Amino acid sequence: MAPDPALALAAAGPTGIQAFGDALAVPSVVCLWVAVLLRIPAALRSPQQRGLLLAVATAAAAMTLNLPAVVTYAMRDPAHSHAVGLVRNLIGVLSAGAVLYFVAAATSGRRLRFAAGVTTLVLLTALVSLDAAAPDHGTHTMPPQGSPVPSLAYWLVLISAHLLANTSCVFVCWRYSRQAESRTLAMGLRLFGLGTALAGLFWLAYLLKALFGSTWAMPYLPLMMNLHGLLRAAALLVPSLFTLRRTLADTATAWRLWPLWRDLVQAVPHVALTRPRATRLVELLWPPVPRNLLVYRKVIETRDAILILGEYVAQDAPERARGHVTGAGVPGPRRAAAELACVLKEARHNKLLGLPCPPGAADRPAAGPALSAGAEGTELEDETKFLVAVAQAYGSPTTRAFVPRQPEASEGEVKPS
Known part of the structure; x- marks a missing residue:
């Protein structure tokens, strides 16, 4: 000793x-x-x-x-x-x-x-x-x-x-x-x-x-x-x-949020104040906004993108995501984030393909509980923690294995080939 x-x-x-x-x-x-x-x-x-x-x-x-x-x-x-x-x-x-x-x-x-x-x-x-x-x-x-x-x-x-x-x-x-x-x-x-x-x-x-x-x-x-x-x-x-501790914590948060934020902003670019940089390392070394606002902007823009993408989610998507996450054995505390990550994957897929909004999607607030969880009505710190968990789940094998279902084309519309 x-x-x-x-x-x-x-x-x-x-x-x-x-x-x-x-x-x-x-x-x-x-x-x-x-x-x-x-x-x-x-x-x-x-x-x-x-x-x-x-x-x-x-x-x-x-x-x-x-x-x-x-x-x-x-x-x-x-x-x-x-x-x-x-x-x-x-x-x-x-x-x-x-x-x-x-x-x-x-x-x-x-x-x-x-x-x-x-x-x-x-x-x-x-x-x-x-x-x-x-x-x-x-x-x-x-x-x-x-x-x-x-x-x-x-x-x-x-x-x-x-x-x-x-x-x-x-x-x-x-x-x-x-x-x-x-x-x-x-x-x-x-x-x-x-x-x-x-x-x-x-x-x-x-x-x-x-x-x-x-x-x-x-x-x-x-x-x-x-x-x-x-x-x-x-x-x-x-x-x-x-200040140094807060800067390091914000840097780590922005690093974790960046992949999710980048993918969502590519689908709905008008929610972003600035275009994504080439890599997240460049984004952190030369932030396009004041460094103390970097995490705040990422959280706000991610939330706005989530709300807009809610219009491109089929009515049964949250239920399918819930079944997929449960079947994959995701632990209880991380299920809500994993479910939202799966739903976002499908919504982004539909938006980028230019598919029409599913019937009734615009009338559902944030496309159901899966999209509204953690996205609004909470303190910024809690919301940030939830979105970091969503970002981690978004890049996980469970989310990658989730297969988006294309919404049915409405009468008179032609489904893209």
């Missing part, structure tokens, strides 16, 4: 957990930037998403500047160590301010957003002032032993900024995720809130160290911070993932 990764990580102790957390640093930052780049177009169209995008983008910038390789490169000249440390912390506070702005945008109007902006400006000014007032120093750090650099007050302001923003954000995400009607929004808020909670625990551990010298949580901090980055990236990508 393969070892459980979680148990193996726990057995490795704090050192192993810290190494694992450090290993997530680069993947976390990469995922954040990918999420930011992918969601920029949506954020430009939707003001509600701009605060969230800003919060994630500034968090990505702050975490990028904290990558060991970036820190090493930035500090290759020891004279720059002070400036690098200050810039990293200022961008971190800017990230906290972006989270506050996101919270304000989600809960209230301009007044609270203005207050979030003012608070961020005050905190940034306080950090710069406390840094300037401190004795000469290099890198900003909180060493295992000794006083924080540049000062305890500086670190308390920095930690307070993050805790204020993170606590407010977790509360808002939890509250609004429970009220959200959209699954996409609820999941995004929960992921963002969980990531923010981990960032809050990260800064809480620094607060305990600053005030009480507690260091037991230090090995776990890289894991907390980098998981926070992955969760925020996931939160930002939730709409894209739902």
